[in-house]
Amino acid sequence: MILLSGEVGNYIYSNGRKYSYFAGNNYLGLAAHPQVKEAVIRAVEKYGVNFAASRHTTGTSDLHLELEGALASFKGEEDAVVFASGYQGNSILLEILKGSYSTIFIDQSAHASIISAIPADVVKMMYYDHCDAVHLDYLLEYNRGSKPLVITDGIFALTGEIAPLNQIYDIVRKHNALLVVDDAHATGVLGASGRGTPEHFNLPDDTNIYQTETMSKALGGYGGFISGSRALTEMIREGSPTYQASTALPPPIAAAGIASLAILRANPGLRTELIERAWQIREAVTEMDYQTTHFRTPVIPIILDSSEKAAGLSLFLEENGVIAPYMKYPARKAMHQIRIAVSVTHTDDQVSQLLELLKKWKDKNESNQDQKGSH
Ligand SMILES: Cc1ncc(COP(=O)(O)O)c(C=O)c1O
Structure with missing residues (x-):
């Protein structure tokens, strides 16, 4: 080791x-960038290491709100919500979208965080062949009448492949499905402004596309986030047990996110x-x-x-x-x-x-x- x-x-x-x-x-080499380290040290001095409380109770600070504002602006969205890890993001999203889907279609090489996010009581889940939009289309066609949700990694963690989101998006629209993209490895990497795989493929703004993202990779910090409409972020804040019942992102880590995002946007x-x-x-x-x-x-x-x-x-x-x-x-x-x-x-x-x-x-x-x- x-x-x-x-x-x-x-x-x-x-x-x-x-x-x-x-x-x-x-x-992007931001994990130990001098400006990021400085921001963290300042935050430790002011806020300590951790609030030891969930965002929902007494764990929210001005830093969390500033980070959420900066992420929303970076993503060109109305709002963003941050939580303890990217791994949690898929659970949070699938929790709050419950009721809007009955069948989940997953890329067969999806990341472990996607698989473990599938709610225990989900009616049906099916794997489509890796990056194969034609197979996805076939499965969706075969399961007509279900309320489908398609979920895939944006960039696959082990192979660096980019999911063919342009093709997947066409299929998703054809079948009126929801699309969730785990963009952990694409945030800050793909797209004209680093917003990830949908931007890389110039997909239109579509409220049926959701991204789960993390600050723990290209941004060099830690913690997950989801951005979108205020209605979406309110659903998370008010309706996700994972969000409500886990300890908030430590404030120095929120400070790291703010600093690394500023570097990313300036460069x-x-x-x-x-x-x-x-x-x-x-x-x-x-x-x-x-x-x-x-x-x-x-x-x-x-x-x-x-x-x-x-x-x-x-x-x-x-x-x-x-x-x-x-x-x-x-x-x-x-x-x-x-x-x-x-x-x-x-x-x-x-x-x-x-x-x-x-x-x-x-x-x-x-x-x-x-x-x-x-x-
Ligand atoms: C595709 C994918 N999703 C989610 C995660 C989890 O993100 P985090 O490390 O921020 O919890 C990872 C991390 O390895 C990942 O590769």
């Missing part, structure tokens, strides 16, 4: 050693730089003949044909000073992969080192393969 002994940036320190870090989700170039950098790595990895995915996102999987190989590659990188973990992560369909997470703060030298090591491992492994074949 990698035991961190300092902050997370493009490098980390673990067990007394410095590593080049291609893991986690700190895509739109960070996103384009990130996507370019990631694409450069993806292309190089593809050229080396590794199996990967082909999307302009900061998550690059290297898919291998056995867990031994994936673990072996990750270990080889680690021994040579680079962290890109072999992913043992809850998923319905396990894949043998390492996950390279790109940050805009990675330097050319770090990228070169990563690519050289990948090439070395590939060459070494292929020559082993050849030797085995010739025996």
Whole structure:
């Protein structure tokens, strides 16, 4: 296990050693940004660590309201509501939309937080083939008469794939369904202003599209949020047991959100730089003949044909000073992969080192393969 002994940036320190870090989700390098740290320290001094109370009782401060205002403005929405984690967001949304749907259609590779958000008493749920709008259409057609809700990740956490929301949206409209997009990895990354996957595909403003989002990845902080009309946020505040009965986001973390959002909005170039950098790595990895995915996102999987190989590659990188973990992560369909997470703060030298090591491992492994074949 990698035991961190300092902050997370493009490098980390673990067990007394410095590593080049291609893991986690700190895509914009905001997790330890000096302005964010300063805001947190100021908030700790003023508010302490935690209110130890739910937002619904006595856990709301001016900082929470300021953060919600800043998120609403960033999203171009009337209001936003923040809560303790992105993981909770799917539960909160499915709780308050209850009554508006009777059947849930889920991408078969959806994130664990989506699966565990399905209410126990939901009448019916069905998995559609991964990113397959045609299969989704078929299932919706076959289940006519139900009140359908479709739910998918925007960017898939492990593979960096972008859900084909343009196609899914057409199908959703055809069947008069609700669409929920878990945009944990797309907030601050995709779209002209970083608003996520619907913006990436230029989907129209449609009250039947909902996003669940997090500040814990590109924004470098912590905590989930949902934005939308004031009617929607009121439903959450007044009707979600998960929201009402869990401890509020700690105030210093709310301060981190405000600070990182300001940096994100003042520096739109960070996103384009990130996507370019990631694409450069993806292309190089593809050229080396590794199996990967082909999307302009900061998550690059290297898919291998056995867990031994994936673990072996990750270990080889680690021994040579680079962290890109072999992913043992809850998923319905396990894949043998390492996950390279790109940050805009990675330097050319770090990228070169990563690519050289990948090439070395590939060459070494292929020559082993050849030797085995010739025996
Ligand atoms: C797709 C997806 N949704 C939700 C979450 C949970 O977000 P958070 O870590 O903010 O609870 C994650 C985090 O890994 C994720 O990948």
